[in-house]
Every structure is written in C-alpha cells, then in structure tokens.
Amino acid sequence: MDATAVAPDLSPLTRGIRPRLVAIDVDHTLIREDRTLSAVTIASVARAREAGVEVVLASSRPPRGMRAFLGELSLFAPVRFVACQGAHVASYDEDGDLETHLRVPMEKRAALAAVGHARAAGASICWYAGERWIIEATDARIEREARNARFDPELGRFEDQEPPEKLLLISPGLDETLALADALREHVDAEISNPRYLEVTAPDVSKATGVAWIAEALGVEASEVVGMGDGRNDLGLFAWAGLSVAPANAHPDVLAAADVITHRNDDDGIAAALDALVALPQG
Numbered sequence: 531m532d533a534t535a536v537a538p539d540l541s542p543l544t545r546g547i548r549p550r551l552v553a554i555d556v557d558h559t560l561i562r563e564d565r566t567l568s569a570v571t572i573a574s575v576a577r578a579r580e581a582g583v584e585v586v587l588a589s590s591r592p593p594r595g596m597r598a599f600l601g602e603l604s605l606f607a608p609v610r611f612v613a614c615q616g617a618h619v620a621s622y623d624e625d626g627d628l629e630t631h632l633r634v635p636m637e638k639r640a641a642l643a644a645v646g647h648a649r650a651a652g653a654s655i656c657w658y659a660g661e662r663w664i665i666e667a668t669d670a671r672i673e674r675e676a677r678n679a680r681f682d683p684e685l686g687r688f689e690d691q692e693p694p695e696k697l698l699l700i701s702p703g704l705d706e707t708l709a710l711a712d713a714l715r716e717h718v719d720a721e722i723s724n725p726r727y728l729e730v731t732a733p734d735v736s737k738a739t740g741v742a743w744i745a746e747a748l749g750v751e752a753s754e755v756v757g758m759g760d761g762r763n764d765l766g767l768f769a770w771a772g773l774s775v776a777p778a779n780a781h782p783d784v785l786a787a788a789d790v791i792t793h794r795n796d797d798d799g800i801a802a803a804l805d806a807l808v809a810l811p812q813g
Contacts, residue, residue, distance in 0.1 A: 536778045538778050543807055547812065548813065549807055550750045550813075551584040552583055553588040555758060556596065557591070557760075559760045559795055560795070562795055571800055574805055575605075577808055583807070585605065587603075589611075590613075590615040592663055592679070594679070607622060618660075636696075636732045641693060644718055645657075647710060652701070653700055653710060653728075655700075658698070664688065666685065666688060672700075696731050698727060699728040700727055707726055707728050711728055714728075717733070718731065718732065721736070738766040738767045751772075757770070759780070760776060761784065776791055777791075777794050
C-alpha cells in the first residue's frame with residue numbers, strides 16, 4: 531500500500547457505544563508487512579471477544595490463505611469469516627476442517643471471459659473454488675502470491691474447473707490493472723486491492739455483502755458494525771458499516787473515506803483501535 535504521513539486520530543473512538551461486530555481486513559491492516567500477526571494484536575482480539583465483540587476477518591484471500599491467522603487468533607467455528615472478497619463465508623474448526631455457510635460463485639462463462647481478457651493483458655491468473663487454488667502456469671507473480679498465501683496452487687485447465695468464487699488477476703502494473711478493471715466491470719465485479727491485484731467476483735459481491743450476511747445471521751445491524759481496512763476493495767465495507775477505521779498506511783482513497791485513522795499496521799494500529807472500542811460502554 532501507499533506510504534503516507536497521515537497522523538492517527540483515535541479520538542472519535544472515545545465516543546458512542548461499543549460495537550457488536552468488528553470486520554477486519556487481513557493484509558496491510560491486521561497483519562504486519564512481514565505477513566505476521568503481532569502478540570499485541572492477538573491479545574487485543576482476545577480482549578475484544580471477551581468483551582462480547584464479534585471479530586470477523588474479511589479478506590480477499592481464499593479460505594486456506596486465512597486459516598493460519600484464524601488459528602493464531604483462536605477464531606474457530608462457530609466464528610465465521612469472509613473470504614474471496616465476500617464470495618465465500620465459512621468457518622474452520624480446530625482440526626482445520628472447513629464448513630461453508632455461503633458461497634456465491636461466478637458464472638463460468640463470465641469467469642472464462644475474464645480469463646481471456648487477463649491473458650491478453652499479460653496478467654497472471656488465479657482461479658479459486660472452495661479450498662482449491664488453480665493455475666494453468668506458474669511465474670514469479672504466482673510464486674510470490676504462494677509465499678503470501680502460505681500454500682501452493684495446483685495445475686489444471688480453467689475450462690475443466692467448477693465455477694470459481696473469485697479470480698485474482700495479477701497485472702504487470704497499475705495501468706494494466708485499471709484497464710482490466712474497466713474491461714471487465716460490465717459483466718463482473720472487479721475491485722482493485724493493490725496496484726497490481728484485481729479481485730474479480732460475481733456482480734454485486736463484496737466484503738460488505740459477506741459481512742452483512744454474518745451480521746444478519748447474528749441479529750446485528752449495520753450501525754453496530756465497525757469495518758477496518760486499507761485497500762480500495764474495502765470501500766464498500768466502509769460505506770455499509772456504521773463506522774470505518776483505516777490504518778495510516780492505507781491507500782489515500784481509503785484514508786479519505788475513513789471515519790477514524792489509526793496507527794500503521796506495523797505499529798499495531800488495529801490493536802489500538804480495538805482497545806479503544808472495547809473501552810466504550812455497552813449499548
């Protein structure tokens with residue numbers, strides 16, 4: 531994400547009442563730039579849950595790419611999480627078994643059309659269906675994504691796969707990402723999560739729809755939800771939730787949209803925001 535010199539201001543978190551649910555993005559928000567969870571953040575999540583706040587991870591990552599972090603935070607079933615940019619709501623038990631609660635796959639024809647555009651643009655293509663990550667060929671971008679995701683893809687023909695919940699298109703640069711997004715948005719939802727990453731789902735699917743599904747199941751209103759994130763693909767969640775929080779390292783568009791700016795992810799900004807929210811009185 532873009533480095534910024536924005537000063538944190540947590541003062542808005544000293545007012546109001548404690549939220550019932552907090553939805554937190556993973557990369558560049560919850561975890562540090564070295565892709566680790568700090569002990570400070572782990573402890574703050576535990577305190578929030580002890581105070582009765584439902585903590586939901588909401589990421590563009592596939593389920594298996596979230597499993598390790600969910601385990602470190604003890605967010606096991608029945609606690610649910612949002613994966614694949616909102617297209618997959620699921621939970622993991624302590625044995626690592628996945629239970630899917632909501633799955634919104636793309637139409638296969640639309641997915642294959644997006645693959646064609648991506649190939650023409652020179653983008654690397656990742657096809658996510660359930661816990662599977664399928665690629666047709668590997669390259670340096672795919673290898674980097676595998677290190678970030680903490681698991682490896684499998685080789686296969688996209689035409690032979692079940693419809694995906696999400697495609698991740700990794701472009702050479704921002705210009706190519708923007709052009710791909712423009713080319714695809716007539717038929718699918720295409721959200722930019724970082725300058726080279728385009729998250730492609732079925733139309734009208736987003737982190738907001740996934741978090742809203744969990745909130746409704748728990749009897750929680752949008753006004754009782756706090757959304758936390760750093761990327762442009764979090765803006766839909768910000769618009770839906772009652773309060774939005776961005777770390778100071780967030781994209782400028784996200785900083786402009788956020789109600790609250792906390793410390794950078796490398797400075798445990800989410801932990802600071804959670805502690806401030808937990809200190810609020812219950813409604």
